[in-house]
Amino acid sequence: MQSVAHDLSDSEISSLAVFFSTQHPPRVQGEHPPPPALVMAGKELAELGAAPDVPACFSCHAADGKGNGARYPSIAGEPVAFVINRLHEFQARAKAGTPSPGTMTAVAATLNERQIEEAAAYLSVIDP
Numbered sequence: 375m376q377s378v379a380h381d382l383s384d385s386e387i388s389s390l391a392v393f394f395s396t397q398h399p400p401r402v403q404g405e406h407p408p409p410p411a412l413v414m415a416g417k418e419l420a421e422l423g424a425a426p427d428v429p430a431c432f433s434c435h436a437a438d439g440k441g442n443g444a445r446y447p448s449i450a451g452e453p454v455a456f457v458i459n460r461l462h463e464f465q466a467r468a469k470a471g472t473p474s475p476g477t478m479t480a481v482a483a484t485l486n487e488r489q490i491e492e493a494a495a496y497l498s499v500i501d502p
C-alpha cells in the first residue's frame with residue numbers, strides 16, 4: 375500500500391477521497407443476523423447516546439450514519455467485525471495519550487464493550 379500511496383499527488387488523493395466517500399456499496403450480509411435486542415440497544419445509542427458521557431453517534435456521523443463531509447465518515451452498513459475492530463483501535467489510541475475533545479478517539483474512550491457490540495450490531499443492519 376505504501377508504494378502505491380507514495381506516488382499519489384495531493385490532488386489525486388483528494389479526488390480519490392471524494393470518489394470513495396460518495397460510493398454506497400451494498401450491505402455485507404453477515405452469516406448470522408445480530409440479536410434484535412442488541413440491534414435495538416445500538417439504535418438508541420447511535421441516535422441518543424448514553425449516560426453519563428457517550429455522545430450520540432449520529433450527532434457527528436449524521437442521521438442514519440450516512441456520514442457528514444470529509445471529516446465524518448459513513449458508518450452505516452458496515453460489517454460487525456469491522457466496527458468492533460475500528461472502535462478497539464480508537465480505544466487503544468486513547469490509552470496511549472489523552473485524546474483531543476471531539477475526536478473519534480475521545481468518543482471511543484467513553485464506550486464499554488457492551489456498547490461497542492450494540493453499536494456494531496445496529497450499524498450492520500442499516501443501509502449504507
Ligand code: HEC
Pocket residue numbers: 419420428429430431432433434435445446447448449456457460461476477478481485493494
Ligand atoms: C464527536 C464526533 C463523533 C461522534 C459523536 C462519533 N464519532 Fe465516529 N468518528 C468521528 C470521526 C472524526 C471519525 C474519523 C476519525 C479517523 O478516521 O481518525 C470517526 C470514525 C468512526 C469510525 C471508523 C470509520 C471508518 O470507516 O474507518 C467508526 C466505526 C465510528 N466512528 C463509529 C462511531 C460510533 C459507533 C459512534 C457512537 C458511539 C461514533 N462513531 C460517534 C467522529 C465522531
